[in-house]
Amino acid sequence: AGARIDQFLVCPHAPGDACSCRKPKPGLLVQAAAEYKLDLARCVFIGDSITDLMAGAAAGCRCILVRTGRQGSALDSMLAELAPKLAATPIIDDLAAAARQLVTASNPLTEASRE
Numbered sequence: 273a274g275a276r277i278d279q280f281l282v283c284p285h286a287p288g289d290a291c292s293c294r295k296p297k298p299g300l301l302v303q304a305a306a307e308y309k310l311d312l313a314r315c316v317f318i319g320d321s322i323t324d325l326m327a328g329a330a331a332g333c334r335c336i337l338v339r340t341g342r343q344g345s346a347l348d349s350m351l352a353e354l355a356p357k358l359a360a361t362p363i364i365d366d367l368a369a370a371a372r373q374l375v376t377a378s379n380p381l382t383e384a385s386r387e
Contacts, residue, residue: 279304281300281303295323296327301331312332313332315333316374317333317334319336319341320340320342321337321341321342324337325361329358335361337364338364338365338367339363348363351363
């Protein structure tokens with residue numbers, strides 16, 4: 273689709289460990305920003321769950337959700353219920369479609385639709 277993935281970051285902690293890197297906390301995104309010298313406000317975070325969206329938003333990223341994760345087709349209703357302030361987040365079918373949208377659109381986040 274014309275994009276590349278430089279790194280996957282994973283939190284190794286259990287849910288009860290109270291770390292700063294387990295989503296919905298933004299620790300891994302902050303770590304990546306420091307490592308790659310990124311301005312998170314200029315970054316797009318693509319995730320497949322509500323906790324992904326919450327982490328991206330907490331880090332200050334623009335966010336896109338994809339339906340290919342465990343929450344799949346329920347994302348629309350979950351987003352409206354659990355994160356109403358983020359309900360305008362684009363939801364796209366899969367990672368390849370999200371990457372195409374980012375590479376080809378002049379303003380990818382406003383042109384993305386809930387496909």
